[in-house]
Amino acid sequence: MSHVGYCRLMAVDRDHVLRSAAALLTRKATATLDEVAKAAGISRATLHRQFAGRDALVRALEEYGIQECEAALRAARLEEGPASDALRRLVAEIEPHAGLLAFLHTENQLFEGEDLNEGWTRMDERLGALFRRGQENGEFRIDLTPAWLTEASYGLLVSASWAVTDGRMAPNDFTRMITELLLGGVRRPHDAPGRTPA
Amino acid sequence: MSHVGYCRLMAVDRDHVLRSAAALLTRKATATLDEVAKAAGISRATLHRQFAGRDALVRALEEYGIQECEAALRAARLEEGPASDALRRLVAEIEPHAGLLAFLHTENQLFEGEDLNEGWTRMDERLGALFRRGQENGEFRIDLTPAWLTEASYGLLVSASWAVTDGRMAPNDFTRMITELLLGGVRRPHDAPGRTPA
DNA sequence: CCCACATGAGACATTGATGTCTCACGCGGA
DNA sequence: TCCGCGTGAGACATCAATGTCTCATGTGGG
Incomplete structure (x- = not known):
């Protein structure tokens, strides 16, 4: 079943993306989505496929x-x-x-x-x-x-x-x-040596 | 000497604006300049007269x-x-x-x-x-x-x-x-009551 | 080998923030 | 009263970020 592998892969990437995004956005809250994507090692297109937009990304992060x-x-x-x-x-x-x-x-x-x-x-x-x-x-x-x-x-x-x-x-x-x-x-x-x- | 009064007034306002901006931007770094101005109780025009732009504002804040x-x-x-x-x-x-x-x-x-x-x-x-x-x-x-x-x-x-x-x-x-x-x-x-x- | 599919790269249009004006108002001093 | 000046409100133009496409590529499974 390719579907299972698909989901697993997504989940792993999702974790990684979210953690990278958190690390970047904590220090530079005005970072561009390009920067966020680059920090996660993916393209803006893929980032946008996983999270509809900046708002969705932050929600997911939360x-x-x-x-x-x-x-x-x-x-x-x-x-x-x-x-x-x-x-x-x-x-x-x-x-x-x-x-x-x-x-x-x-x-x-x-x-x-x-x-x-x-x-x-x-x-x-x-x-x-x-x-x-x-x-x-x-x-x-x-x-x-x-x-x-x-x-x-x-x-x-x-x-x-x-x-x-x-x-x-x-x-x-x-x-x-x-x-x-x-x-x-x-x-x-x-007194507590x-x-x-x- | 109106010039002295001018400078003093500016300085006071400047302090207030900077403190308001800091209070807002700390929690919402993506806040609009409109929001910053409103938070300081001034118009965007005046804010822009004191600080050339967002970057200048942050620098001044720093x-x-x-x-x-x-x-x-x-x-x-x-x-x-x-x-x-x-x-x-x-x-x-x-x-x-x-x-x-x-x-x-x-x-x-x-x-x-x-x-x-x-x-x-x-x-x-x-x-x-x-x-x-x-x-x-x-x-x-x-x-x-x-x-x-x-x-x-x-x-x-x-x-x-x-x-x-x-x-x-x-x-x-x-x-x-x-x-x-x-x-x-x-x-x-x-032991230290x-x-x-x- | 062939196909499905996720991805990266990029080309747009769109939106929203921003920078730059102008103008009228209000307040203070002369 | 009149004038200088800072301010607020708003009208734009501009630009960067974003949302939405398309298409070529590579890879993994059948």
Whole structure:
């Protein structure tokens, strides 16, 4: 059945195109469709065959990104175990999709009046719930609101993602840098010696 | 002397226009010049009289933002006193210009091959030096690179700026939320009770 | 070998943003 | 009151991006 092969091929290309587009559009939101196509290694014609237009492309980007991120959230099992560990799992799971997340987080407000994708709200709630759990747990301090911690997590994820793509950070450091900063902060612990990980 | 009054008026309007433009363009980089003008409360004609075109506007935005941020850095006196306090001063000083910073930080890579403004590099170095100082000081932990801490600071500044403009965070919380998270992290200190500030 | 089909390259027409005008209005000072 | 001047509104011309074609090519399967 050639149809199956056809669909598989499309899906693979689609992923690649979307990720390339996200990487480019995050930094240059005014990029031409020619540029987007070239960045993905395809022609504008093919790009246009997969996505009706710029708007459709951005929509697909949004949907795809949310889908991937929600899958990552699910895989991280945020409700299980210590909140700190859950946070670590979360960052690790999201890492492969950080580029998508960066695009969505910065250009999200592109559609003004429209309802911002409910999947986004779901993600916010999941993250907020994690931080709240950690606070009620006693693991996390309570003087930082879950909403801010959620927002801050996005910010750090995005910053780290850019730092990696720009070569200012080693890809291996991604998860550690984010989680260590987020969990422990930059201040050196006075009384807990040898905290620095291997 | 009408000329003086003229210049002053222009300068004031210019500030306002630039800040409005930054606030809009950060979230919707594809916004029309009509939209930019409307957001600033002026007509497209007047906008065009002040800035030759979109490109000129973005350039001016860049220059203005860097200028303001560097002034903030200077005012924060990063070399004086404990690095933690310097960091607090820095965030407090930058707060009024967080919108500008958000724009610059997200759309900076707009000019590809071109030399990204050297003022930007200067800011990076200043911030990096602060973190390095804190590390050599013993105040800060050494397992997070100054480059990452710099990038992370930008990310938190931007996230907080957006959270405030979107109404998800009280403006008063801006400095405290950022500095507390950056310095202390989200994890609750085990052995230092009563750390929560008033 | 032949065919189906996705792709790349390109030629248009169209749309929308932009750059450049002109002109009338309102406000301030002389 | 009259004038200078900045402004807003709008009318274009221009140009770049986009949407829509066609056609040649290459490849993979039958």
